[in-house]
Amino acid sequence: MQAYIGLGSNLDNPMAQLNRAIKTLKKHDRLNAFRVSSIYGSKPVGPQDQPDYINAVASFETDLTPIALLDILQSIEQAQRRVRERHWGPRTLDLDLLLYGSEKIQLPRLTVPHTHMLERGFVIKPLNDLAPKMRLENGKTVTEQLHQLDTSDLVLIKEE
Template sequence: MFRCFIALGSNLEQPLEQVNRAIEALAKLPNSRLEATSPWYQSTAIGPGNQADYINGVAELCTTQKPLQLLSLLQQIENQQQRKRLQHWGPRTLDLDLLLYGDQVINEATLTVPHARMLERNFVLCPLHDIAPDLVLPGGIHLQGSARFQFGEVPLGGVLEQWVCVSCACLSPISIRASVEQGRL
């Protein structure tokens, strides 16, 4: 089985319900086992226009599905939840991104793993760190202790304002507020 990490995000039609439904769908994927889910985080939308905030998290999945098969299954889940691809970085009911597939590096026309922008996105790094703090990315980047980002402590139900990467120039500050919902199975 391959250890995979999937980013989840939603900012339309009750986002928290959307990502929780997606977790339920991930748990039912054939030849796969859902291992962990991160807490949910609320983050400011990056895309065009005046979009609602996103709910973001990461799930760990062990699977024997091949990478492109897994991508197809993720897109089926998005479609079942009425995902419309109308605008690049536009609002969406559900976004599922395959971040990592074992230690593989994949460069296909329809799939790039590790995800091309995962190290630029605090809303991916924080929940990924929550469930896999000792993770080593392809290329030898250590998630913990890499000095690429710094996490603050958030009390249960508290707010983490101005959560930013302080050590890496490639990461722009993004305000992320911890959600009261923890999203754990």
């Protein structure tokens, strides 16, 4: 199954946090054909009294179930001492399962496609790097969705 995850950080050397997470994900033997978008800087969603974020999207093929994949993502967050002080607050590492093939998942621990992803330029812009022609749940391509969003606060930090 083709999966897409969002990566984000704004605490404790965010670039090192993302690079460490990407390196860990690339080494996992059940995640294949791993690709990562460019890395973008953005203003935080929610409380503005926190540092700006850096974000990327990664894609890979996997035979893991969505919950098994979520468990791996959360274990990586914990290994990197994830800090989450408040809702939409600063964090050392955030790994979100955005898409799992075309599946729609509604479980207590997991909602896929990820809630609010269509509204978030910091998700759609890096997703556009990887899959511009992919159709989203609203019927638009990623590129078409990107054109609907204000991405003026996004800054290219690093091209992969």
